Amino acid sequence: MRVVFMGTPDFAAASLQKLLDERYNIVGVFSQPDRPRGRGMAVSVSPVKALAQQHGIPVFQPEKLRTPEALETLRALVPDVVVVVAYGRILPEEFLCLPPLGCINVHASLLPKYRGSAPIQWAVLNGEEKTGVSTMYLAPEMDTGDVIFTAEVTIGAFETSGALFDRLKLLGAELLHKTLCAIAAGTAPRTPQNDAEATYTVPLDKSMCSIDWSRTPRQIVKQIYGLQPWPVATAELGGVTLRVFAAEYGARRSDLPPGSVVSAGRNGIELVCGGGETLLITEVQAPGKKRMRAGDYLLGHPLSVN
Numbered sequence: 179m180r181v182v183f184m185g186t187p188d189f190a191a192a193s194l195q196k197l198l199d200e201r202y203n204i205v206g207v208f209s210q211p212d213r214p215r216g217r218g219m220a221v222s223v224s225p226v227k228a229l230a231q232q233h234g235i236p237v238f239q240p241e242k243l244r245t246p247e248a249l250e251t252l253r254a255l256v257p258d259v260v261v262v263v264a265y266g267r268i269l270p271e272e273f274l275c276l277p278p279l280g281c282i283n284v285h286a287s288l289l290p291k292y293r294g295s296a297p298i299q300w301a302v303l304n305g306e307e308k309t310g311v312s313t314m315y316l317a318p319e320m321d322t323g324d325v326i327f328t329a330e331v332t333i334g335a336f337e338t339s340g341a342l343f344d345r346l347k348l349l350g351a352e353l354l355h356k357t358l359c360a361i362a363a364g365t366a367p368r369t370p371q372n373d374a375e376a377t378y379t380v381p382l383d384k385s386m387c388s389i390d391w392s393r394t395p396r397q398i399v400k401q402i403y404g405l406q407p408w409p410v411a412t413a414e415l416g417g418v419t420l421r422v423f424a425a426e427y428g429a430r431r432s433d434l435p436p437g438s439v440v441s442a443g444r445n446g447i448e449l450v451c452g453g454g455e456t457l458l459i460t461e462v463q464a465p466g467k468k469r470m471r472a473g474d475y476l477l478g479h480p481l482s483v484n
Contacts, residue, residue, distance in 0.1 A: 182205060183206075207236070209237060212227075249270070261283075262283045286343075298343050310349070311328070312326075340407040384409045392452040398411075419465065422461070423469055425458060428457050428458050440483065442481040446473055
């Protein structure tokens with residue numbers, strides 16, 4: 179089986195590594211063009227490109243896929259199947275029709291829920307108790323293809339999106355291997371998605387960071403853990419905008435307005451949420467400083483308690 183792999187970030191690199199470990203015949207890799215990244219904006223290669231280069235696999239980085247040149251590049255590789263994992267572009271229909279065994283995709287949700295970008299983060303942000311990964315045949319519309327296999331996991335009560343990401347990228351790699359084995363054997367199922375049950379996500383941005391204390395403690399906890407590692411929840415306390423990395427449910431109720439500080443000490447900063455319940459912030463980061471326990475931050479930045 180001649181495999182062309184298309185992917186860009188770390189999530190995709192885990193699937194590529196699995197295919198390498200299982201000795202698939204990977205005849206080419208497509209990845210997004212090298213771009214400036216990080217604080218210094220130095221041009222760096224994607225994790226998928228770096229891994230492919232380590233193994234001597236040809237790498238292709240077209241700026242656009244909807245060109246005759248890009249299609250000819252794929253055709254020249256004579257793929258039996260194209261694997262797409264977080265590539266970052268929608269494949270043209272000409273690509274989808276080229277490989278005889280189809281184009282398959284690994285998506286980090288239990289389709290048809292959470293079609294689109296950032297499905298892992300949105301599952302945490304929305305307080306889902308479970309999520310997973312799906313493999314599917316690609317279709318012209320985003321994330322609408324027939325599902326092949328799914329694998330489900332439980333989301334931890336205080337699990338960050340980053341930690342869930344690390345679990346799902348490995349689960350996705352295993353599911354991809356299972357999927358390719360089934361395709362090679364001619365036993366891969368095809369289950370059409372129920373569009374009536376579909377939900378869609380939007381990209382994350384910094385406008386989502388500020389904590390609204392009128393929300394319930396659970397909603398705020400999911401915001402704090404769902405926005406890690408980026409863009410990270412924030413709270414303005416004592417005139418300083420702090421990044422908030424950890425919190426616990428408080429043990430008291432209060433009639434004070436949401437956002438009121440009811441305790442500030444060694445254990446952290448306890449604030450009133452919607453409905454009168456409280457939340458205890460336990461880890462923060464001040465501008466220009468390192469992450470630290472909230473109790474340690476208070477040693478140099480005391481807060482008034484209502």
